[in-house]
Amino acid sequence: MIRKGFYFFSAAGWLFFLLAGISFAQPVSLQQPGVYQGKESVSGWLMSEKYDGIRGYWTGTTLVTRTGNKIHAPEWFTKDFPAFALDGELWRKRNDFSFVQSTVQDTVPSDNWAEITYQIFDVPTAPGDFLSRLEMARKWFETHPASHVQIIPQQICTGPAHVRAFLESVVARGGEGVVLRHPTMAPHSGRSPYLLKVKPFSEMDGVVIGHTPGKGKFSGMTGSLVVRLEDGVTFKLGTGLTLSQRRHPPPVGSVITFKYQDLTKNGIPRFASFLHERR
DSSP states (O other): OOBOOSSBOOOOOGGGGGGGTOOOOOOOOOEEEEEOOSOSOOTTOEEEEEOOSEEEEEOSSOEEOTTSOBOOOOHHHHTTOOSSOEEEEEEOSTTOHHHHHHHHTOSSOOGGGGGOEEEEEEOTTSSSOHHHHHHHHHHHHHHSOOTTEEEOOOEEOOSHHHHHHHHHHHHHTTOOEEEEEOSSOOOOSEEEEEEEEEOSSEEEEEEEEEEEEOOGGGTTSEEEEEEEOTTSOEEEEOTTOOHHHHHSOOOTTOEEEEEESOBOTTSOBTTOEEEEEOO
16 A cells, blocks of 8 residues: 655555465554544644654563564563553664664564663553553553653644644654544554554555565675565665665565655656565
């Protein structure tokens, strides 16, 4: 599914690509953001920065990814977590997704976990409105202090102009985007019109169906990924790959995310750049 717009972003239904034959754990039924079109009545909604990390869902006993895979965090990281569910982002700093990804995907936790924070953005099973749910987490960690746990700050949105101004300030600091949440709607599984993401560029997901050999300085490495989109369009994607990723590229069958400017008349993303492999 395409996600485009001047300031607008929608996290596409990447589960479609599981049909490509990838085997994952049972996905967790989490709320997913919809598309902010700029015409919604968002005055009075809560607005926060969107952190570019790995989503971590605390079930009350176990920390898992949104695909249901166990996150092998060190024992100290979750020992003070509550018996109720938490939804948040495992994050280090802006423009640092690769560090978080390499740390979180290890089955044996490394010392790098000391630099990871857990940014809570909801308490999905708690009663009450959004701020009441966050307050439940805040009260818990007041009596069970954990320096690596933070509640993501929220501010009241006054309308579309406020969204644009806030997005510009976030991007200027190197941030990824903005999240808008309806203040009173309870969370539910699946795509929600009451949870919206906003980004300054378009994104799309695709399935890696092949690799092309590199040339020149990339000789002996991957030159580009051959990517198939949801609508069947295929294209080659090389921009954005690091040397490490060229040596060890996302495998065939994996789902990757890339950003792009717009589409050609044949539906091929223009100025596409690799962002990361989906987990």
